[in-house]
Amino acid sequence: MSALLEVADLRVAYGQVEAVQGVSLSVEPGTIATVIGANGAGKTTLLAAIMGLLPAKGGVHFEGEDLAYVPAEERVARGISLVPEQRDLFATMSVQENLELGAFRRGRAEIPQRLEEVYALFPRLKERRRQHAGTLSGGERQMLAMGRALMARPRLLMLDEPSLGLAPLIVRDILKTVSQLRDTGVSILLVEQNARAALAVADTAYVMELGAITLSGPASTIAADPKVSEIYLGGGH
Amino acid sequence: MSRQWVGFAVFAVVMLAVPAVPFIPDYWVTLLAFVGVSSLVALGLVLLTGVGGMTSFGQAAFVGFGAYATALLSTSYGWSPWPTLLVSIAVTAVAALVIGLVTVRLKGHFLPLGTIAWGISFYYLFGNLQFIGAYDGIQGVPPLSIFGTELLSGRAFYPVIWVIVLAAIALTLNLLDSRVGRAIRALRSGAAAAESVGVNIWTAKLAVFVYAAVLAGIAGWLYAHFQRAVTPGAFGLNAGIEYLLMAVVGGAGHVYGAVLGAGIVTILKDLLQDWLPLVFGQGGNYEGIVFGILLVALLQGARTGFWPLLASLFPKPGARRILDAEPLGHEGAGTDNPLLEVREARKTFGGLVAVNDVSFQVKPGEIVGLIGPNGAGKSTTFNLVTGVTRLTAGQIVFRSQTITGLAPARVARRRIARTFQHVKLSPAMTVLDNVAIGAHLRTRAGFFSGMLALDRTEERRIFSEAARQLQRVGLADRMHIEAGALSLGEQRLAEIARALCLDPVLLLLDEPAAGLRHGEKQALATLIETLRDDGMSVLLVEHDMDFVMRLTNHIVVLDFGSKIAEGSPQEVRQNPAVIEAYLGADL
C-alpha cells in the first residue's frame, strides 16, 4: 500500500441517519486531496471519523496500519492532526500556550524549536503570542488552529473548512500556506465548501453528496466538470 | 376497558389481597406496607425526575412536612388523625409551591444541587425547632382508627396504605394521559417543542413539582401514624437519596417502576441490615455501600431501570382507538398582506453581528425560502421570528401587529407554528401523543379534570384532530408506535403534523429536508405544496438547493448575517453575489 491514508467503505451513523455512507478515499504522500460538497454532505463527520472522534465502521489505514482500535489521542501521536471546523482552540489560554499544547505528545524538549517553525510560518502569531486565543480575529484563529496542529509535526494534516467565515483575501493566504506545507512534505486532506478555492490548490478531489462520494479524480478535471456547480446551486430540474 | 386498566385492576387485587392471605407472615405484610409508603414518594419522583426531567434529592423533606404536620396536630393539639390528612396535604403543597417557585427556575445541574441544599437545610431545621421536638422528634403519635378500631398492626394498617397508593397510581395514570400530562411528558426531551405550541413550561414544571411533593406529604402522613413517631433522621438527605435510588432502580419514567423500585430498595435494605453486620462483624448502616454501588452500576449499565425488563413480559398496551368526535374549532387562513414582515431585524452576540438589519416579507399563501451558506444567520433569523432569541433591534410584525419580544408560547398563540432542525419529539411517547400536544392551545382541560378523567370528550376531539393531521402528512399507519422508532423523515413529518394541530396561519420549517432520502424529500415537497394550496403560508430555512428552488415562490439569501439577494428562484440562481457566496470567489 503506497497511500499514506487509505479509507475504505467508511460508515458513520447518528442514530438512524447514516451521515457517511461507505466513503472510500486515499491520500498519497506529499499531496493535497480535497473533499468538496455542499453544506450537510457529511464532510465534517467524515474527518471526525478519520480522526477517531466518532465511532465508525469500515477501514482506516495510516501508513499501512489499521487504526480501528486506536483512540484519537493516539492517532495524534502517530502523525495525524486535525484542524476542526470549530477550531476548538483553548480560548482563555494564550496563543503560545495553545501552541505548546499542540506538542503535548512530543514532549517539552521539542517545543522551542517547533514554536520557531510555526512562528516563521505565521509571523502574526508571534506578535500575538501573549494574547488570549479568544481575542483573535477569525483569520488569526485559523492560523492558530493550523499552527497548533503543526506543533505535533503531523505527516497528515486534515483541515476542515479552513475558509469558513473568512474574507476572500485571508482564504487566499491560508490556502497559500497549505500548498507551502505540501511542498515541505506534509500530506493534506482538505475539506471545503468553497469549491473553487479548494480545487485551485488540490491535487486530487472528491465530491461528496449526501454522505457519499459521487465524483472523484484529478482536481483540474473536477474543476471543469459542470456537475459541480449544479450540486451547489441546484439543478433546476 | 383498555389493557392499561386491566393491568391496574389485576395489580390492585393482588396488592390488596396480601394481608388477607394467612400464610404471609406479619413481618412481610408490614414490610410491604412500608413499600407502599415509599412507593408514594417514588411515584412523585418518577413524575418529577423521569417524566418531567427534574432530579430531586430533597424529596424526603416533603415527607417530613407531611409527617410533622400531622404529628404535631395529633399530639400537641389533640386533633383526630383523619382531618390532619388535609392539613398535611395543604402544608406540603404550600411549602412545595414556595420551594418550587425557586427550584423549577434552576437550570441544568443547578436544579439537583438546589434540591441537595434545601434537602439538607430542612433536616437541620426539623432538628433544631423546639416545638417539633428538635432531634428527638415527636413520640406517641396516635394510630389511625376506622369505625373506632385502632389500626395498630401492620396487617390492619396495610389496606389504608395500599388503597391510597392505588388511588395515587390511578390518578397519575389519568393525569399522564391528559392534556396537561402530555405537556408534562414533553418537558424532558421536548420542552422547546411544547413551548412552540403554546405550553407554559414553568406552570407545567411547577405543577409536577407540587404534585410530587403532595404525594410525598401524604406518604409522610401515613408514615407518622404507622411508625407512631417522627424524627428528623427519616427526612434527611440520605433518605432523599434513597427515594431517588428507588426511582432509578425501578425505571424513572414508569409509574409501576416506582412501586418496583420502592419494593427492591426497601426489601434489599431490610435484608442488608440483617446480613451485612454479620459479614463485617460489627453493627452499622452498611447498606449505603450496596446502594451506592447499585446506583453507579445502574447508571453505567441499565439507565432505564428494571421496570422495562419486567414490562416486556406483559402484553403491550393496545393502540388508542380514534373515535369520531366533533372537530376542534378552526379559524380561517390569514389574509393580511403581508402576513409576516421582518423589519430591519438585528441580532448581536457580544461584538458579533449574527443578523444585520435583515428585512423581508411573507405574503399569504406563499412559500418563502431563507437560504445561505453555513453560518449565514439563517437559524438566528428563524429564532428571532419564533421568539426563541430576542432581537437586538428591529421589529417583527405579524398580521399588522408587532410580535417583537414575545416568548415562544405567546408567538404560538398568534397561530404561528414551527418545526425544529434537530427534531424535538418525545421518543418514548407514541407519535399520536406527540402530535396531540400541538392542540394544546385549542383545548382547555386542566390538571384536576385530567387527573379525574373529566376531560374525556375533549380528549376524543384532540385525538381525532391529531389523527386527521397525521393522515394529512401521510403518517396515519405509524401513529401508534413510539416516536423514537420513526425514521428521520417520518419524524420530520410528525413534527409538521404537530405544528398543524395548532391550526396555524403561518408554518415555519427549520431545515425540513435535512437528512432525508430522495423519495422522502419528494413526499415532503408535495405535502408543503398541498398545505400552501390549502391557504397556509410557509417560511422555510433550508440548505438543499434543489428542494428550495423547486418549492418556493420567493427566496431570501443571507450571507455573513446580511441579506445579499432576494427574488424568484430563477433570479436568485443567476445572481453573482449568490454564486460567489456558495461557490466561493475565483482566486
Added chain:
Amino acid sequence: MDGTIALFLIQDGITNGAIYALLAVALVLVFAVTRVILIPQGDFVTFGGLSLAALEMGRVPGSVAMLLALAAGAMVMDLVAARHDFRAKRIGAILLRTLVPAGLISGAVVLLAPLQLGPAVSILLTACLVIPMGPYLYRIAFQPLARASVLVLLIASVGAHLAMTGLGLVFFGAEGYRTAPLIDANFQIGPLFVSAQSLLVIGATVVLLVLLSVFFGRTLIGKALRASAINQRGARIVGISTELSGRVAFAMAAAIGIVSAILIAPLTTLYYDSGFLIGLKGFVAAIIGGLSAYVPAVGAAFALGIVESFSSFWASAFKEVIVFMSILPILLWRSIWSPPHDDEEE
C-alpha cells in the same frame, strides 16, 4: 457583641474558610476537567484524617483495605474493558497500574506503621494511601460515564459518596479521632488569642493555592488540564486523553483532601462521615463561584467561613440552615443569567 468576640469570630471564620477554599478549588478543578460534581470530595478528607490519626497511634489504618478494594475494583473494570483484546502485555499493564502499586503501598504501610516514625512519615504514608484512591474512583465510577450528562454524573457521584462513606465505616469504624496539632502554641496579638494551628491552616492554604497556580500556569500537564477543561475536543485533537486528565484531576482532588485533613484533623474530631459536611461547605463556595472560577470560589469560601462563624454565634442552632439555604438565591441568579442552553438530556 464586642470587638474581641468579633475578631475571634473572624479568625475562626477565616480558619474554616481556608479549608473550604481548598475543597472548593478541588471541586472546581474536578468539575472543570471531568464535569463531575465530586460529592465524595469530603470523603477524601475523612480518609486522610483518619489514616493520619491511626498512623500517629502506630496502627495500620483502614485505608489500606480501602485502597486495595478500590484498586481491585479498578482492575476488574479495566479487565472487562479489555476483554476484546486479551494480550499478556495488556493484562500486565493493567496489573501494573492497579493491584501492584496498591499492594506495594499497603505492604510498606503495614511494615512502617508500627514503627511510629513521626509526623512527616505519617503524612507521606497517608498521601501514598489516599491519593491513588482518586484515580481508582474515577476509573470505577466515572470513566465509563465520560459521555453522560452532568446530571447523570451527579447522581453517580452521590452513589459513589454513599458507597465510600459506607466503606469508611467498615474500614475505620464508628469511633472519632483527632490528631495532635503539628504546632502547639498560642500567641496573643492585642486582645486576641491566636492559635498556631490556625495560622498554619491559613499559611498552608495560601502556599497550596500558590503552588496550584504555578502548576496550572507553568507545567505542560497543568496546562493540559486547563485545556481539557476549556475544550475537551480541542484537548483530544492535540493528544490529551480524557482518561488521563480525569485521573490527574481526581488524584489532585484526593491530594487536596489530604492537605485539608492534615490541617483540620487537630482542630476537630473526625468520624467516618464527617467529611461530607465539610466537603459540602467547600461545595457551596464552589457553586457561588459558578463551579468554573477559582478566585471567586476561594473568596466565597472565606466569606462562607465568616458567615458560618457569625451565624453560630447568633443562631447556632440554625447555622447549617443559613449556610446551605444561602446558595439557593445564588443558584437562581446563576440560572437566570447563564446563557440559554438546552436543559434537555439525550
